Amino acid sequence: MSDPKKIVLAEDNSIFLLLLKFRLEKEGYKILTAVDGKEAIELIEEHSPELILTDIMMPFISGLEVISHVRNKLNMQTPIIVFSSAGQEEIVLKAFDLGATDFMSKPLSPNELVIRVKRLLP
Template identity: 35%
Template sequence: MKQLVLVVEDDDMIRNLIKVYLEKEDYEVLLAANGEEGKYLFEKHAPCLVLLDLMLPEINGEELCEWIRSQNRNEVSIIMITAKTSSEQKISGLKMGADDYVSKPFSPQELMARIEAVLRRGGQFCQRIALSGLIIKPRRGEVILDNTVVPMTKYEFSLLYYLMENPGLVLSRDKLLEQIHPNADSEVMDRTIDAHIKKLREKIEKIPSRPERIQTVRGMGYRFVP
């Protein structure tokens, strides 16, 4: 599962440099050139980490940091990246809710090390799989569709998580059954799997004309179509 990082930085060169290093370390990356765009992407995509310049147009970094923390999204890590270097400014940034503070100019290697350290402390709670417009967060037990949390039973969540962990692979009913009822009688429970899949489809297939996310493979089982 890749972790999603939102970079909010108005300097094109710095923004793209950070993107190159993040992608080299196998992170997913979103880029915003101003605070308003950063707020929009944060709401839409729910990143694990925000790299936040303070001197931004439209909404400045301090305001954006305070807004993120006001959303009760404490699992999200925030690293401020700024030319403001005084101790008072750093302390102020940390009090606003930042997890770390990196001064410009900075070494990309140092920034990557700080990102790894911050996510090691808290980022495991923000791991996610994002496929076909769906986001699933296994540690939080959440499924998000169109920026809205979709209510799931324990069994529905387990099935969807297993299917999304194995995109494109055909999974038999027996395999799926092992995920939700390890000790169940397979003959009795085949119909239960079908019922859970039907309920899942009702919850995540919002657009009738769109190809099914969960596809039936006749005589074999089901697969999640990425």
């Protein structure tokens, strides 16, 4: 059996983070969690995950800066799904400009997230 696919999950809401971690681990993924963008970048550099899930609004380093770092500094083509509260169209467009693969608005359905993850990690 192959190793489980690694996903870095960056979310500053600890309850939401645990909910998504639990749901994705149930599907067989290895979830590396970060509570801010700085931690996310450290995990990405250390583990080269197959997928990155990040909130946009986080302490220290935002999700947008995480996307920029992954695409421009690390030159990684890893798929990135960003989440953000509704009504922030400008930020969403910026995320896509920086290289985000997909976007989900909060509150989001963990089941829908699993479907999108499976689409990106066949």
